[in-house]
Amino acid sequence: MKKYLPGRTVAHTLKPFAKLVLLGLGALAVSGAPAFAADWKPTHPINLIVPWAAGGATDQVTRIAAAEMEKALGQTIVIVNQPGASGSIGTKSALDAPRDGYTWTAGAAQDLGSYETQGMLKTRIKDWHLFLSVANIPVLSVNPRTPYKTAHDLIAAMAAHPDKISVATAGVTSSGHMAIDLLANAAKVSYRHVAYDGGNPAVVATVSGETDVTSQLAAEEADMIRGKLLRPLATISNQPLVLAGYGTIPALSQTLPGFSAPANYTGIFIPNGVPDDVIATVEKIWSTTIANSAALRKFAENRGALFAPVSGDAAQKAAFPAVQANAWMLFRTGKAKVSPDTVGIPAP
Secondary structure (H helix, E strand, O other), X not given: OOEEEEOOOOOOOOHHHHHHHHHHHHHHHHHOOOOOOOOOOOOOOEEEEEOOOOOOHHHHHHHHHHXXXXXXXXOOEEEEEOOOHHHHHHHHHHHHXXXXXXXXXXXXXXXXXXXXXXXXXXXXXXXXXXXXXXXXXXXXXXXXOOOOOOHHHHHHHHHHOOOOOEEXXXXXXXXXXXXXXXXXXXXXXXXXXEEOOOHHHHHHHHHHOOOOEEOOEHHHXXXXXXXXXXXXXXXXXXXXXXXXXXXXEOEHHHOOOOOOOOOXXXXXXXXXXXXXXXXXXXXXXXXXXXXXXXXXXXXXXXXXXXXXXXXXXXXXXXXXXXXXXXXXHHHHOOOOOOOHHHHOOOOO
């Protein structure tokens, strides 16, 4: 199911990213994280709600992380896809569940931190324990049958035909929507937004020709790019991307000098209020099993993501710049109902 919405701005940089990752990993090294020894022994399966459709970037990386955690916990983790309302429906299910440690959620931290400004869900990232695994990069790609060969070509067409060129994303506040909004704001252009229930459906829509463009994550587009079913024009960031099996995708900053965007972290989130031993155990797993996961590292390399496991205070610091940029962009473009500074998000 899709809906049409007006477009404008949003999302994503890798510069402060490197410092934050090093800071987070350094903190783990200083603490001398011990080999995993579970203090919490779950007695029945854990429900992990993915608030997006199956097959998207969040779903993909969450399933890999969950499989790694199952080994460490000795318990099944059941993935439950519950898409809708830009991820807020599934997130609310986790927020409303008993705080016994058996219901988690997943997603992009920048979405989690922006729901309150949109009037969707009364929650902030400080209400959650963040366990971040990768930072994803949005890629501006088009259907190969379109005439656009470069980012400059597409931006020029958007300028010449306001609100006409269709862009598929996983919905308002999704990473793809934030990315195309940030581009639109920087280039002073507009587009026609087509919202889907997940990144994978949005990518498929562009491959099929239902839409002209997608701005979803490299992790969601990678196979279609390698198969020449999508033509990548640029990363929506100030950093190029070397995608295994394809080559280098140039940065949008080559077309729009000075363009940048905060790093978009994805991970698993557990609400505050669960037993302390649950969080302590998951933190141990994150600093050992997840930080050394060959499967997650391979996923990041193959899907055009940055492998960056981090948790605790370091995760909050790493995620906040994207939350801040997203919340204010949504508010300034009329998509958010509540001023971010009234819910603890100062202007960047």
